[in-house]
Amino acid sequence: MNFRTLTLVAAAALLAAGAQAQSSNVTLSGVVDAAARSVHNEKGTTQSLVSGANSTSRLILRGSEDLGGGLKAGFWLEGSFATDTGTPPTQFWDRQATVRLSGPWGEIRLGRDWVPSFLSYAGADTMGYVGIGGAGNLISASATTAINRAFGSTTATTSRTNNALEYWLPGNLGGVYGQVMVAPGERANAQSNFNLYGARLGYANKAINVSGHTTSSRIDATGSRWSESGLTGLYTTAGGVKFSAAWIDIKYLDSKQTNLIVGVRVPIGAHELKASYGRADQKGQNAAGASIDANDGQLFVLSYVYHLSKRSAVYANAAQIRNKGAATFALSGGPSGAQPGTNHSGYEFGIRHTF
Known part of the structure; x- marks a missing residue:
């Protein structure tokens, strides 16, 4: 099913929803975001038009039905697309596809959903990840040794997973929130069948939001x-200023990476x-047995x-990555072939519209 067909299906669903009882509703929403980007490293400079630099360009189709007695059923279908080319990913509902009770x-x-650790860590990123x-x-499949050794060239279940079964706490616990998730892999490949377990628990009010999480x-x-x-x-202060911080440990075998991010x-x-x-510190060894202790990186970001x-x-962002040792952390969209341990810098400006 191509993007045009899916859009027509979504529109038809909205029209059909109007004929349903008032206890049911279907909503179509989304984001269209594009930016002009320039990234420089030792190999030169690359300019490009990119999608979703302030908020991921996406289409969201969601609905719910009041079943009575406090019960509700619903669904959430969310897929990204590239504003610069108009194309969807191979997995159309790549961001989320869930049915709920x-x-x-x-x-x-x-269904397919965000893993608990990603929701916590990305939620603390001032740039919205x-x-x-x-x-x-x-955190990349190429530069983070603990991810590369586990999953190969894909980040796999580090952000979302297929086949998820989840339980979320109710919203009437005085600010306490949480979820648990299990996800069978269903299939095996050369690396893994990605049988996943995850959980997070937190507390939030108008001023603070703290949480702990784990996923494996x-x-x-x-x-x-x-x-x-x-x-x-x-x-969050009374004036609306928001401070954020997050710390994570990523481990696999004798490879480890510790990340810290702070923002305002x-x-x-x-x-x-x-x-x-942001800061990434690696410890241990790679698959060849070589030390990765010096392969660290730092990320500096300003945004308006x-x-x-x-x-x-409208918005403008600027960022720089400083690598140490043989680290290969990079800004997306830069020239390929940069040597390990080199720096990357770039900027972008764009337009975002939600509907």
Whole structure:
């Protein structure tokens, strides 16, 4: 099913929803975001038009039905697309595809969804885990040895997983929130069948939001488990200034990476200023037995957003990665072939519209 067909199906679903009882609803929403980007490293400079540098370009189709007695059923389908080319990914509902049943006791979800550790860590990233300065620059399948040894060339279950079975705590626990997730791999390949277990538990009110999380996947090739665990914290002042911090440990066999991110977001009327700093420290060995203790990286980010309205904004981001040792952390969109241990810098400016 191509993107045009899917869009027509979504529109038809919305029209059909109008004929249903008032207890049911279906909503179509999304984001369209594009930016001009320039990235420089030792191999030169590359300019490009990219998608989703402030917020991922995506289409969301969701619905719910009131079943009575406090029960609700619903679904959430969310897929990204590239604004610069108009194309969707191979996996159309790549971001989320879940069916849900909720009540006073909490919520059960089935399908493809975000893993608990990603929700916590990405939620503490001032850049929202997108754009040239997203915290994901310091967690990659190529540069993070603990991920590369476990999953090969794909980040696999580090952000989302297929086949998830989840339980979410109800929202009436005085600010306490949490979830648990299991996801059978269903298939095996050379690396893993990605049998996943994850959980997070947190507390939030108007001023603070703190949480702890853990996620792990069994790697069939070795019988060992890849794991990610950590803590996050956010604090919002009375004036709306938001401070955030997160710490995570990523482990597999004798490879380990510890990440720290801190950030601040300052609203000034229609203007918004953002800054963040990230650090990745690796320890242990790679698959060849060589030490990775010196292969560390740092990420520096500045961002400005001007909100034209509640749904539209223009923005500019600038970022730099400083590698040490043989580290290969990089900004997305730069020239290929840069040597290990070299620095990368770049900037971008774009437009975002939500609907």
